[in-house]
Amino acid sequence: MNTSKKSAVFTYQKTNRFFAQISEGLEILGAEELKSLGATEIKTIYRGIWFEADMETLYRVNYQSRLCSRIMAQLLRFDCHSTKYLHKTAIKMDWLTLFDENKTFAISATVANSKIKHSQYAALCLKDAIADYFRELRGTRPNVDTENPDVRLNLHIENNRATINLDTSGGSLHRRGYRVESVEAPMQETVAAAIIRLSGWDGSTPLIDPMCGSGTLISEAIMHYCRIPAGYFRQQFGFTVMPEFDQKIWEKVRETENKQIKKLPAELVSANDINKQSVTAAQTNINLLPDSRQVRFTTKPFQQLKIKPKSTIICNPPYGIRLNKNTDIGSFMKELGDFLKTSCQGSTAYIYLGKKELAKEIGLKPAWKKPLKNGGLDGILVKYELY
Numbered sequence: 001m002n003t004s005k006k007s008a009v010f011t012y013q014k015t016n017r018f019f020a021q022i023s024e025g026l027e028i029l030g031a032e033e034l035k036s037l038g039a040t041e042i043k044t045i046y047r048g049i050w051f052e053a054d055m056e057t058l059y060r061v062n063y064q065s066r067l068c069s070r071i072m073a074q075l076l077r078f079d080c081h082s083t084k085y086l087h088k089t090a091i092k093m094d095w096l097t098l099f100d101e102n103k104t105f106a107i108s109a110t111v112a113n114s115k116i117k118h119s120q121y122a123a124l125c126l127k128d129a130i131a132d133y134f135r136e137l138r139g140t141r142p143n144v145d146t147e148n149p150d151v152r153l154n155l156h157i158e159n160n161r162a163t164i165n166l167d168t169s170g171g172s173l174h175r176r177g178y179r180v181e182s183v184e185a186p187m188q189e190t191v192a193a194a195i196i197r198l199s200g201w202d203g204s205t206p207l208i209d210p211m212c213g214s215g216t217l218i219s220e221a222i223m224h225y226c227r228i229p230a231g232y233f234r235q236q237f238g239f240t241v242m243p244e245f246d247q248k249i250w251e252k253v254r255e256t257e258n259k260q261i262k263k264l265p266a267e268l269v270s271a272n273d274i275n276k277q278s279v280t281a282a283q284t285n286i287n288l289l290p291d292s293r294q295v296r297f298t299t300k301p302f303q304q305l306k307i308k309p310k311s312t313i314i315c316n317p318p319y320g321i322r323l324n325k326n327t328d329i330g331s332f333m334k335e336l337g338d339f340l341k342t343s344c345q346g347s348t349a350y351i352y353l354g355k356k357e358l359a360k361e362i363g364l365k366p367a368w369k370k371p372l373k374n375g376g377l378d379g380i381l382v383k384y385e386l387y
Contacts, residue, residue, distance in 0.1 A: 010097075010166075012073040013244075017041070018058060018168070020049040020068040024373050026194050030067045033197075037061050055244055059253045062169050062239060063231040066193035066220070069172050072154060072165040073242065080162035081115045083125040090129035090164065091136075097243050098166065101134050104145035109155040116157050126155050126164070151241050170238030176219070177233025178288045181281035183214045187316050187352070191374045192220040193230070195381055198370060199314055199350045201225075203268060206311045210302035210339075212271040215282030217314055221269060222289050227260040233288070263291045270296040272305060303339050313340070313349040319358065333361035340364060340386055349384040356380045 012018060022030040027044040034042055037060050039051035049068070053061060062071055076093060080086050099105065109123035116122050131141040152167035174190040195217060201207055203225045209217050223230065231237070239245060271286070273279045279299045286292050298305070307313070317336060319329060340349050341364060353359055354377040359369065367383040 010073070010075045011077060012075070012166075015074075016052045016054065017074070018051060018053055018061075019072040019074065019165070020051065020061070020065070021070045021072065022047060022049060022068050023188075023190060023194075025371055026067050026190070029194055029197060030065075033065060033067050034061060037064055055239075055242075055246060056249050056253060058168060058239060059237075059250050060257065062173070062237055063229050063234075063253060063257055065173060066224070066230045067190055067197070069174055069190060070154075070167055070169045071173075073168050073239075075153075075164045075166055077161065077163045079160060080157060081160050083116055083122065086116070086122065086125050086157075086162060087129045087132075089162075090126050091133050093133070093164070095130055095133050096137065098241050099142065099151045101138050101140050101142045103150040103241075104143050104148075105130065105151040105153060106144060106146045106149040107153045107155060109157075111157045112159075114157045114160045116160075122155055122157060126153070152238055166238060166242070168237065168239040168242065170234075170236050170240075173230065176223075176230060177235075178219055178285050179214060179216065180288065181214060181284040183275075183278050183281055186214050187216045188374055189216060189220060191352075191372060192216045192316075193224070194372065195314060195316075195350060195352055196221050196224050198372075198381060199312060199348075199383075201312050201314070203265075205348075206268060206270070206308045208270040208272065208305070208307065208311055208313055209315045210272050210305055210313065211315045211317055212273045212282050213278050213316065213318075215271055215286045217316060218269060218271045218282065218295065219286055219289060221314070222264060222286065222292055222295070225268075226262055226264050226289070226291065228290060229254075229257045232258075232290075261290060264294045266294045267296045268294070270298070272298040272300065272302065274299065274301050303335065303343075305339075305343065307344045307347060309346050311344070311347040313344060313347055313351075315349075316352040316354075319354050329358070330361045333358050334363055337362035337364050340384060344386045347386050349386060351382050351384065352379060353382060354379045 024047050031042045031044050038057040039053050041052040043050040107123040109119040111119045134141040154165040156163045276299050364384050367385045370381045372381045
């Protein structure tokens with residue numbers, strides 16, 4: 001370890017506070033998840049959660065969180081009214097405590113209500129400051145790699161206050177690594193995980209997705225039931241460049257969490273889609289998960305499915321670009337409602353709709369409705385108790 005790392009003082013080292021980015025509407029669920037993973041002093045804000053954690057907890061949160069998008073460690077926060085001052089401040093930071101000239105880095109930036117108006121230019125100024133820092137110190141500079149950098153930094157400027165963060169996740173946590181095949185408009189993994197959590201499904205009832213697409217909901221259900229860590233396939237985390245990173249503690253966390261993985265019973269989970277290409281994609285993705293070959297796959301219209309008594313039905317029906325151009329969306333949703341009413345008696349259904357108004361087309365009385373965004377879609381999750 002570089003000796004300069006021992007004397008480094010970043011904001012997060014003084015406070016032990018970190019910031020979890022999360023999708024709008026998932027803040028409360030995310031806070032509950034963070035608490036279960038050992039975080040303390042938790043405070044939710046719009047699309048984010050502040051929390052305190054030691055290094056072991058930080059590793060666990062990054063490895064296990066199914067709902068959070070990224071975990072940020074604040075390096076420095078300061079008043080900033082110009083790009084000149086941004087450069088002047090950033091060039092004085094001790095960047096060598098995080099990485100050297102042989103590593104690559106990338107910067108994302110957001111600006112709001114500030115004299116600095118352009119996020120891309122702000123990111124460029126921070127990049128130049130880091131490059132100038134290394135040129136002065138080492139005579140050379142690290143390269144930028146926007147695809148797969150060793151270090152990811154985030155710059156946020158709001159109301160003329162700048163915050164420079166280290167992305168301890170090393171990229172968005174929603175990219176689990178199991179989705180190697182995809183179909184049009186796939187559901188984001190963190191949203192699928194939220195749906196499984198909101199459903200309360202625990203494996204005590206059979207689970208079926210009658211319109212599985214590329215299998216994201218089923219994959220998240222399997223990971224939830226089998227206790228497969230969300231970061232199980234992840235090759236790289238950003239926390240490994242932190243000055244206090246401890247390889248032994250990280251290996252202990254990973255080993256402890258992996259020991260919790262349990263087997264999936266045969267045919268507890270079923271996936272179906274009328275589109276053969278979708279089922280093939282779902283099989284490819286789901287079969288990457290440990291012990292997932294117990295999943296039953298079928299390719300038929302959902303109306304032809306035989307639903308076991310007391311099942312849990314979870315699905316994201318096609319709409320927009322996923323729906324056949326010749327299909328009337330209202331009629332399609334009515335058919336879904338009729339199927340739930342006549343073929344799924346005694347079961348419970350959780351239907352995610354990308355447009356809230358589609359709930360009326362199903363024609364069933366919901367037990368509850370919860371707003372849930374998926375990318376740019378202002379969607380809703382609807383629960384139906386099918387007596």
